[in-house]
Amino acid sequence: MEDVEEKIEGSLQFTPNELLQWSQWQLLDSVLPTGGFAHSFGVEAAIQARLVSGPEDLQTFVIHILENTGSLLLPFVYTLNTSPNVETWYKLDKILDATLTNEVSRKASISQGSALLRVAAAVFQEVPYFKTMREMSLASGAVHFHHAPIFGLVCGLLGLNAETSQKTYLFITMRDVVSAATRLNLVGPLGAAVLQHQLAANAEELSKKWMNRPVEEACQTNPLLDTIQGCHGYLFSRLFCS
Numbered sequence: 001m002e003d004v005e006e007k008i009e010g011s012l013q014f015t016p017n018e019l020l021q022w023s024q025w026q027l028l029d030s031v032l033p034t035g036g037f038a039h040s041f042g043v044e045a046a047i048q049a050r051l052v053s054g055p056e057d058l059q060t061f062v063i064h065i066l067e068n069t070g071s072l073l074l075p076f077v078y079t080l081n082t083s084p085n086v087e088t089w090y091k092l093d094k095i096l097d098a099t100l101t102n103e104v105s106r107k108a109s110i111s112q113g114s115a116l117l118r119v120a121a122a123v124f125q126e127v128p129y130f131k132t133m134r135e136m137s138l139a140s141g142a143v144h145f146h147h148a149p150i151f152g153l154v155c156g157l158l159g160l161n162a163e164t165s166q167k168t169y170l171f172i173t174m175r176d177v178v179s180a181a182t183r184l185n186l187v188g189p190l191g192a193a194v195l196q197h198q199l200a201a202n203a204e205e206l207s208k209k210w211m212n213r214p215v216e217e218a219c220q221t222n223p224l225l226d227t228i229q230g231c232h233g234y235l236f237s238r239l240f241c242s
């Protein structure tokens with residue numbers, strides 16, 4: 001019996017590259033408790049403001065959200081992916097905190113970023129740097145824990161390349177927005193799946209447009225979306241945090 005156990009243990013030795021895809025899939029998994037499904041990215045406020053009233057409006061809205069995400073946040077994901085260290089993280093976290101003037105999206109970014117680093121420290125224990133970095137940052141209070149920089153940092157330390165990391169970030173954004181629309185009864189589950197597949201071409205085009213840009217080029221392309229999301233806190237009745 002002991003010989004069998006030793007053989008099993010010996011067969012479970014894998015190189016980091018062999019496990020990379022599994023880590024990537026886990027980052028995409030909606031089961032990962034990072035709090036993304038608590039936020040609608042402004043969809044709930046847009047519905048109540050009558051900017052989105054059906055699937056066609058939703059498709060346009062999601063494209064604009066992806067455009068904003070690509071232009072504003074992908075530079076932070078890219079830079080931290082290529083330079084995954086504490087110094088760069090602290091610097092970009094402060095820049096993004098000053099850039100996000102919308103308090104609703106700012107709080108959502110901090111909430112999701114904090115959850116992501118907590119999950120990374122607990123799940124990806126083969127990278128002890130996550131736990132050390134989190135404990136050090138919590139003790140110092142020198143960082144806000146915004147989501148995009150932390151996502152790039154996590155992807156970089158796990159070994160995901162820049163292209164995959166940025167496309168993953170866009171995919172997660174698209175997935176969460178469509179999921180929020182489903183729970184708001186704007187589109188059914190099957191319709192949501194069809195819509196997400198139809199948006200793949202738009203997401204690919206936007207990823208190529210905004211990929212591998214420095215933080216100095218980060219910008220808002222649709223400020224109306226930012227304004228709408230900022231109104232979320234004034235909704236009398238709401239399902240989501242943002």
